[in-house]
Amino acid sequence: MSMNAILFDAVGKQFSGSDRGNGEEWAVRDLSFSVAKGEVIAVVGKTGCGKSTMFNLLSGLIEPSKGRIEVEGKDPYADFNALQGRIGIIFQNDRLMPWRTALDNVCLGLELQNKLPKAEQQKKSRAWLEKLHLSGYENAYPHELSGGMKQRVAISRAFALNPSVLLCDEPFSALDEITANTLRQEFVNLVSHSDMTAMFITHSIDEALTVASRVLVFGRPARVVLDVAVNGAETSRDRAKAEIREALAL
Amino acid sequence: MKRSETFISLFLVVVAWQLASYFFPVYLFPPVNLIGAELLALIVDQQGYQALSTFARILAGMAGAFIFGGFLAFLMGRSDLFNRLVYPVVNLLQGVPALSWVVIAIIWFRHTEFRIWFIMVATTLPAFTFQLLDSYRAISKDLMEMTLSFRPSRLDYLRVLVLPTVVPGILTAWKVNLGNASRVVVVAELVGATSGIGYQLLQSQQLFNLAAAIAWTITLVVFVLITQSILIVIENRVLRYRATSERGL
Numbered sequence: 500m501s502m503n504a505i506l507f508d509a510v511g512k513q514f515s516g517s518d519r520g521n522g523e524e525w526a527v528r529d530l531s532f533s534v535a536k537g538e539v540i541a542v543v544g545k546t547g548c549g550k551s552t553m554f555n556l557l558s559g560l561i562e563p564s565k566g567r568i569e570v571e572g573k574d575p576y577a578d579f580n581a582l583q584g585r586i587g588i589i590f591q592n593d594r595l596m597p598w599r600t601a602l603d604n605v606c607l608g609l610e611l612q613n614k615l616p617k618a619e620q621q622k623k624s625r626a627w628l629e630k631l632h633l634s635g636y637e638n639a640y641p642h643e644l645s646g647g648m649k650q651r652v653a654i655s656r657a658f659a660l661n662p663s664v665l666l667c668d669e670p671f672s673a674l675d676e677i678t679a680n681t682l683r684q685e686f687v688n689l690v691s692h693s694d695m696t697a698m699f700i701t702h703s704i705d706e707a708l709t710v711a712s713r714v715l716v717f718g719r720p721a722r723v724v725l726d727v728a729v730n731g732a733e734t735s736r737d738r739a740k741a742e743i744r745e746a747l748a749l
Numbered sequence: 750m751k752r753s754e755t756f757i758s759l760f761l762v763v764v765a766w767q768l769a770s771y772f773f774p775v776y777l778f779p780p781v782n783l784i785g786a787e788l789l790a791l792i793v794d795q796q797g798y799q800a801l802s803t804f805a806r807i808l809a810g811m812a813g814a815f816i817f818g819g820f821l822a823f824l825m826g827r828s829d830l831f832n833r834l835v836y837p838v839v840n841l842l843q844g845v846p847a848l849s850w851v852v853i854a855i856i857w858f859r860h861t862e863f864r865i866w867f868i869m870v871a872t873t874l875p876a877f878t879f880q881l882l883d884s885y886r887a888i889s890k891d892l893m894e895m896t897l898s899f900r901p902s903r904l905d906y907l908r909v910l911v912l913p914t915v916v917p918g919i920l921t922a923w924k925v926n927l928g929n930a931s932r933v934v935v936v937a938e939l940v941g942a943t944s945g946i947g948y949q950l951l952q953s954q955q956l957f958n959l960a961a962a963i964a965w966t967i968t969l970v971v972f973v974l975i976t977q978s979i980l981i982v983i984e985n986r987v988l989r990y991r992a993t994s995e996r997g998l
Contacts, residue, residue, distance in 0.1 A: 555894075558898050559900075560894055560898065580900050583900040588895070592891065594891050594894075596892060596909075596910075599990075607909065611896075611899045611900070611901040611902075611905050613905075640990045640992075642992035643992075
């Protein structure tokens with residue numbers, strides 16, 4: 500049994516001409532890395548390097564053209580249903596359902612999992628909204644909330660499932676700097692108080708160094724060009740930052 | 750538009766009509782009181798069932814077209830092959846005039862009610878199909894991926910994502926098709942039935958009784974307006990989550 504929470508083994512994803520418009524193209528090529536259980540890693544790379552494709556492969560939304568992917572020992576594409584409730588995702592934009600209130604949006608994952616009675620689902624969801632400072636907004640529709648509040652609802656939705664693996668695709672990139680900093684700090688606190696494995700995609704080196712204990716730098720097409728560990732010490736962060744900058748410049 | 754403005758506008762039409770009735774023969778511009786008497790007679794002489802049968806035919810035809818159209822739209826949305834095969838046929842049906850369907854139905858079917866139901870379904874099916882197909886295709890890719898990431902069952906996927914997304918399209922389709930259906934049902938009854946508002950209009954024409962023709966027409970228009978109002982109430986209730994701007998253009 501693998502001890503890795505996430506495993507990519509020589510994974511490739513090729514899009515056909517009809518998908519991309521100009522012949523066959525590898526978005527991900529020979530991508531190999533693993534993430535241990537409980538580890539928090541960040542992935543940085545230039546725009547268009549295939550980070551989002553890797554994200555979709557990891558969440559099981561698209562099938563790899565070659566190689567092997569495992570999440571908690573399961574193939575996220577082939578064993579799609581087996582991973583229900585075990586992967587939580589925070590997307591770049593909030594992706595809230597406009598016809599659902601904040602509370603109902605947070606309940607969504609629990610409702611689809613259908614393991615808890617409705618009252619329990621709501622209790623758990625309310626607790627998460629409270630934890631993210633949204634008490635009193637349970638019955639608000641998304642259009643009644645600010646961008647930061649909507650993203651908090653989206654974070655609550657992912658955490659309410661209590662997933663073992665959390666995937667975050669540039670979740671604060673659409674927010675202003677102050678709101679993003681606050682949410683980033685809250686995110687770090689939430690993850691550090693859980694035993695979740697988290698993968699955080701970002702294009703900001705500082706953000707990567709704030710949230711993660713290890714940073715992967717992707718080249719184009721998506722493959723690991725640098726794998727660097729980060730600890731709290733200032734010198735380690737500065738050294739990692741310099742190495743990441745150098746890898747991105749290549 | 751304010752209610753008072755609507756009332757004034759309609760009142761002016763009634764006054765103009767009444768004035769015209771002083772200068773033209775009764776069979777061209779019957780006075781308003783005569784039209785009112787005909788409207789009253791619909792109730793007193795218990796002819797209301799004629800109108801009710803027309804309303805029932807409209808709703809039954811639309812319900813049939815909605816079910817078949819919804820089914821076709823769903824299959825067309827799910828399968829490219831099915832879409833390529835069926836789209837040209839539905840498009841072709843859209844071009845067939847209502848009167849042609851009336852003639853075809855009279856030749857094909859003996860049973861009056863089935864004839865009218867068939868005509869109603871055939872004429873409103875294309876619009877229902879295309880409107881529902883557009884709503885289905887308008888499902889946001891972002892929301893689709895987000896929902897799928899929770900790994901729902903097919904039924905849950907339909908319940909939590911597809912249905913709420915297509916509801917605005919369904920309501921619009923009903924509102925748009927209601928006017929169309931009310932016009933078609935009259936033609937169908939005029940030619941192929943022995944009851945209903947269309948048949949009563951034919952009787953009025955044969956007797957040169959314009960007051961009765963207007964009274965029956967008003968009955969149908971009022972039914973359409975009441976049904977539209979009910980749909981708007983449902984729409985406001987179901988789509989209350991939509992953002993509205995304080996200032997309009």
